Amino acid sequence: MRCPILIGRDEPVSLIDDAVGRLRADAGGGALVMVGEAGVGKTRLAEYLSDAAVKAGIWAVCGRALPEERGSPLRPVAEMLLELTRDRPAPGDADLAPYAAVLASLVPHWRAP
Numbered sequence: 001m002r003c004p005i006l007i008g009r010d011e012p013v014s015l016i017d018d019a020v021g022r023l024r025a026d027a028g029g030g031a032l033v034m035v036g037e038a039g040v041g042k043t044r045l046a047e048y049l050s051d052a053a054v055k056a057g058i059w060a061v062c063g064r065a066l067p068e069e070r071g072s073p074l075r076p077v078a079e080m081l082l083e084l085t086r087d088r089p090a091p092g093d094a095d096l097a098p099y100a101a102v103l104a105s106l107v108p109h110w111r112a113p
Contacts, residue, residue, distance in 0.1 A: 006048060009041070016049045024056045059084075078106040085110070 006013055016032065023030050032049060034042045046062050053060035061083045063076025072078070081103070090110035096103065104111040 006044065009045065012045055013048065016045065016052060020049070020052045020056050020058065023053070023058055074106060081107045 019030065019032055034045055036042050050060040050062060061080040063079035065071070065073070065076050085107055090100070090104070090107070100110075
């Protein structure tokens with residue numbers, strides 16, 4: 001069980017709360033990116049962000065990166081797209097047509113039959 005209180009994280013928690021507030025007011029979408037060495041608490045902050053977004057009625061998805069030598073730099077994007085689109089067909093927006101092949105490589109169920 002994790003501690004419900006983030007100790008010593010006033011600055012990042014404030015930034016997250018401000019970002020969630022702006023997203024809720026604007027409803028235009030956005031992204032927060034967390035970087036740092038292993039073990040500094042990025043996952044816990046991401047959990048806080050996700051909880052805050054859900055409480056504000058905002059969709060939230062997370063993608064995880066791996067060290068360069070172990071994974072694709074697009075893995076976080078692929079994870080987020082997979083989570084958002086798991087039960088949805090490929091978007092039919094003509095503006096996305098030039099990117100269809102790349103998007104299909106990240107989201108396998110969007111590949112043409």
